[in-house]
Amino acid sequence: MKILAVDDDELIREILSATLEAHGYTDVTLAESGEDALQKIAASPTPFDGFMFDIQMPGMDGTELCQHVRQMEHYRNTPVIMITAMNNKEYVDRAFMAGATDYVTKPFDTTELMTRIRLADRLQSESRKAQQASAAAPTAAAAPKPPFKDPVTVKEVRGVVKSAALDNYVMLMLEQKQFAMGAFALRIPELEMVHSGSDIEEFTYVVTDVAEVISDVLVGAQAFLSYIGNGVFVCVGAKSKLPTADSMHDEFVMMLNDPDLVYCEEVATGFTATIGEIAAPKLFEKRGDLRFLDRAVEKLNEVAGGTQRQGSGRSAFAA
Secondary structure, three states, X not given: OOEEEEOOOHHHHHHHHHHHHHOOOOOEEEEXXXXXXXXXXXXXXXXXXXXXXXXXXXXXXXXXXXXHHHOOHHHOOOOEEEEEOOOOHHHHHHHHHOOOOXXXXXXXXXXXXXXXXXXXHHHHHHHHHHHHHHHHOOOXXXXXXXXXXXXXXXOOOOOEOOHHHHHHHHHHHHHOOOOOEEEEEEEOOOHHHHHHHOOHHHHHHHHHHHHHHHHHHOOOOOOEEEEEEOOEEEEEEEHHHOOOHHHHHHHHHHHHOOOOOOOOOOOOOOOOOEEOOOEOOOOOOOOOOOHHHHHHHHHHHHHXXXXXXXXXXXXXXXX
């Protein structure tokens, strides 16, 4: 795994390099600033497989650097682990909003740090295999369409993250005793018909449009959302700011059926929505315990009658 680690503190860079090397990660490039990192990314003869960015740096900070990297086509899905001494919710939210995959705080716990690195390594390996399989197909049309139960990647929509990043965010909040969180799930049943009647590109466009509508409805809620497959989205934010199912349903469905907001060229359909009630973590739940996300989907199941939370890994960095 080829890693770029960025920190303005020379001692931290040395510690990171020594720790990674001691655990078998010897292909490590170090950078002392965001600007230095961008230069090394541009100059690298082969792409990096993972990044570690310090958040607090003079000039371009790690959050800005993450945004720049996510704008590069090759690095849209590459694991980005933020490393910082700042672990309050505002910093965590900004990091994940910028596209971070995970978050590690200083001073480092070596076991925790290497767990995150190995998970990032696994994610990148799985992503590379999927890309190679896709490239091996003679044409895009020849590549098999992923099943409806699988998630698809939604790009460049405010607050939308992969299910693995959402799980990591929740684990961090639980570790910091942020029990004022809430989560709810919603399902768009007609997405199954769109999936059956269109190619994966068109289906992804429609899912992205739906995600953008959800993001607009959640403005002010400081929420994150993820498409987990089976037509289901999971939303996480401050419980007091999340809209209830009753309060958002009518406006949401109206927006879904505005062709300027959600457009499906290949399949003509009207959209409906099933929205579950808000679930909250319990006091005994700790980092690594994601049952409250499952409870959010269970509450959706009570209304929808059987949608399972498929396509979402129960461990960090799942696809």
